Amino acid sequence: MATGDDKDTALPSSCPRCGQELVRETTRSRRGTHEWRKCPDCAWMGRPDPKGAPILHPFHRPTGEEADCVFCGEEECNRASESFVWDGRLCEWIVCTACGRENVRRIGPSPA
Numbered sequence: 622m623a624t625g626d627d628k629d630t631a632l633p634s635s636c637p638r639c640g641q642e643l644v645r646e647t648t649r650s651r652r653g654t655h656e657w658r659k660c661p662d663c664a665w666m667g668r669p670d671p672k673g674a675p676i677l678h679p680f681h682r683p684t685g686e687e688a689d690c691v692f693c694g695e696e697e698c699n700r701a702s703e704s705f706v707w708d709g710r711l712c713e714w715i716v717c718t719a720c721g722r723e724n725v726r727r728i729g730p731s732p733a
Contacts, residue, residue: 631675633667636660643667652721657700666700668716679703680716695719706731 636643643658658677659666667677680700682688688697695717702714711729716722 632658632669633675633677636663636665637667637677637679638665639663648718650717650719650721655716655718655721668700668702683715690717690719690722692717692722692724693720701726704728 634643635641639660639662641660641662644661646657646659648655648657656669657666657680658669664682666680666682668680670676670678680702682697683699683701687701688699689695690698698717698719700716700718704711704713706712707725709731710727711731712725712727715724715726
Protein backbone atom coordinates (compact mmCIF):
# COMPACT_ATOMS: atom_id res chain seq x y z
CA MET A 622 0.00 0.00 0.00
CA ALA A 623 1.33 3.44 -0.93
CA THR A 624 1.77 6.07 1.74
CA GLY A 625 1.06 9.76 1.32
CA ASP A 626 4.82 10.32 0.96
CA ASP A 627 5.00 7.77 -1.89
CA LYS A 628 2.19 9.61 -3.66
CA ASP A 629 4.02 12.93 -3.22
CA THR A 630 7.25 11.59 -4.72
CA ALA A 631 5.32 10.42 -7.79
CA LEU A 632 4.09 13.97 -8.44
CA PRO A 633 6.13 16.30 -10.67
CA SER A 634 8.59 18.34 -8.58
CA SER A 635 9.43 21.05 -11.11
CA CYS A 636 7.27 23.69 -12.75
CA PRO A 637 6.03 22.66 -16.23
CA ARG A 638 6.20 26.31 -17.32
CA CYS A 639 9.67 27.42 -16.15
CA GLY A 640 11.35 24.34 -14.61
CA GLN A 641 11.75 25.84 -11.13
CA GLU A 642 11.26 23.62 -8.04
CA LEU A 643 7.60 23.58 -6.93
CA VAL A 644 6.64 24.51 -3.37
CA ARG A 645 3.96 22.59 -1.46
CA GLU A 646 1.03 24.61 -0.10
CA THR A 647 -1.71 23.23 2.11
CA THR A 648 -4.93 25.15 2.64
CA ARG A 649 -7.45 24.17 5.29
CA SER A 650 -11.17 24.70 5.13
CA ARG A 651 -14.25 23.55 6.97
CA ARG A 652 -14.45 20.65 4.51
CA GLY A 653 -10.86 19.45 4.94
CA THR A 654 -7.47 20.22 3.46
CA HIS A 655 -6.39 20.97 -0.10
CA GLU A 656 -2.89 20.24 -1.33
CA TRP A 657 -1.37 22.52 -3.96
CA ARG A 658 1.99 22.90 -5.65
CA LYS A 659 3.02 26.36 -6.74
CA CYS A 660 5.98 27.88 -8.51
CA PRO A 661 7.70 30.72 -6.61
CA ASP A 662 8.96 32.25 -9.87
CA CYS A 663 6.16 32.24 -12.45
CA ALA A 664 3.12 31.68 -10.14
CA TRP A 665 2.06 28.43 -11.89
CA MET A 666 -0.21 26.43 -9.57
CA GLY A 667 -1.26 22.78 -9.66
CA ARG A 668 -3.54 20.52 -7.66
CA PRO A 669 -2.82 16.80 -7.24
CA ASP A 670 -5.30 14.50 -8.97
CA PRO A 671 -8.13 13.63 -6.53
CA LYS A 672 -8.11 10.00 -7.72
CA GLY A 673 -4.39 9.55 -6.99
CA ALA A 674 -2.94 9.72 -10.51
CA PRO A 675 0.63 11.13 -10.43
CA ILE A 676 -0.29 14.38 -12.18
CA LEU A 677 -0.93 17.99 -11.22
CA HIS A 678 -3.98 19.74 -12.66
CA PRO A 679 -3.17 23.38 -13.57
CA PHE A 680 -5.05 26.07 -11.63
CA HIS A 681 -4.72 29.83 -11.33
CA ARG A 682 -5.83 32.54 -8.93
CA PRO A 683 -8.72 34.53 -10.41
CA THR A 684 -8.78 38.29 -9.97
CA GLY A 685 -11.53 40.76 -9.11
CA GLU A 686 -14.96 39.49 -8.09
CA GLU A 687 -14.18 36.02 -9.46
CA ALA A 688 -11.53 35.59 -6.75
CA ASP A 689 -14.20 35.82 -4.02
CA CYS A 690 -16.24 32.80 -2.92
CA VAL A 691 -19.96 33.06 -3.70
CA PHE A 692 -20.73 30.51 -0.95
CA CYS A 693 -18.86 31.84 2.11
CA GLY A 694 -18.04 35.41 0.97
CA GLU A 695 -14.31 35.10 1.71
CA GLU A 696 -12.25 37.40 -0.50
CA GLU A 697 -9.46 36.26 -2.86
CA CYS A 698 -9.73 32.59 -1.85
CA ASN A 699 -10.85 30.96 -5.11
CA ARG A 700 -8.63 28.86 -7.35
CA ALA A 701 -9.76 28.09 -10.92
CA SER A 702 -8.78 25.25 -13.23
CA GLU A 703 -7.81 25.65 -16.83
CA SER A 704 -10.93 26.00 -18.94
CA PHE A 705 -12.63 22.94 -20.41
CA VAL A 706 -15.75 22.21 -22.47
CA TRP A 707 -18.62 20.61 -20.57
CA ASP A 708 -22.21 20.23 -21.76
CA GLY A 709 -21.53 22.50 -24.75
CA ARG A 710 -20.14 25.36 -22.66
CA LEU A 711 -16.69 26.61 -21.72
CA CYS A 712 -16.20 26.06 -17.96
CA GLU A 713 -13.71 26.27 -15.09
CA TRP A 714 -13.57 24.19 -11.90
CA ILE A 715 -13.58 26.56 -8.90
CA VAL A 716 -12.20 25.61 -5.48
CA CYS A 717 -12.58 27.86 -2.42
CA THR A 718 -9.59 27.50 -0.10
CA ALA A 719 -11.57 29.02 2.78
CA CYS A 720 -14.77 26.93 2.93
CA GLY A 721 -13.75 24.03 0.69
CA ARG A 722 -16.70 24.28 -1.71
CA GLU A 723 -15.99 23.18 -5.26
CA ASN A 724 -18.15 24.02 -8.23
CA VAL A 725 -18.17 24.16 -12.03
CA ARG A 726 -18.48 27.72 -13.29
CA ARG A 727 -19.67 28.39 -16.83
CA ILE A 728 -17.56 31.09 -18.45
CA GLY A 729 -18.96 31.14 -21.98
CA PRO A 730 -20.10 29.21 -25.03
CA SER A 731 -17.99 26.36 -26.34
CA PRO A 732 -15.30 27.54 -28.76
CA ALA A 733 -16.12 26.66 -32.36
